[in-house]
Amino acid sequence: MWNFKYSLVFILLGCGTVVYGQTIDCQRPPQLVDPALCCRDGGRDQIAEKCAEKVLGTVNGQQNNGPPSMDGATCLAECILTTAQYKQAPKTLNLEFIRSDLTSKFSNDTVYVEAMTSAFAKCEPQAQRRLAAIQQFNPKQPKCSPFAAIVLGCTYMEYFKNCPAHRWTQSAECTLAKTFVTQCGLGA
Template structure:
């Protein structure tokens, strides 16, 4: 649905996976080498809404794109733009899961496994994002430019999707298995 570059902007952390991969224990304090999640688990590909929001939020005036990672403010505003424009988020801290399922079902009518995996990930991540947002607001009452709720939801959703990647979208490789093991064992995502 959104490109892996957008996913990485929301996560801003390395990946983690399952306890024993290639006979190695996973140390959650030492993540493995960063791997592009889209190389291991194909996502939905480019999305016009995400591209338009990226241009609007992160783009520079002369049509050139920033080459470095976006700031936390830019990443949260990008996530908010994506979920609001797609009508996935209609309340400040609530997702419209019916709209999400319908939209994904329409866009990926021939890939029900992808639709189910993404819908399940959004469903699991909504309450987690609400709890994390409440904790953030409790310790930092200053209102940021854009609420971090959407960024928390998207980061969690893509982690959950990665952990539960449909078989036909998964790439079998040692580095992908290590990444999945780290994410799963170390509790990243919801």
């Protein structure tokens, strides 16, 4: 449904840890690795494609002007969650529908369904808190509410941190990326 490449930029929190003799500095992320190469997700679907075309003006998955702006990414996330009927109110997810929809789409992969459903459930209250903080410091109403973008960013970060073994690619780069996001407090 949503692809990692559309994830929003995350704020890095300071901490340090060691992986395979290499020190992780949470202020300096390791070399970027496409999370989708490490942890296969459900892939893009028609909803994501149509929303990308509508919001970002893409054709056949190709963006016209590089990465989306913050407004573009926020509106894309809102379009995806609304069109998929995952968002039931401005700040609420329809978790029963999410589980049902994922179960129908991935009936042969209950582990994936459970990982994604758990991630959405964990991220909904986190997104509500972050949205309240954003609105407190910036009462100006943006074009699209950041709630959906916060939910999707958090959900895919949680999914990445708890990637099912059968969807995980064993490599030094992937292990380092997973350790970084887990140890540095990214996600919910």
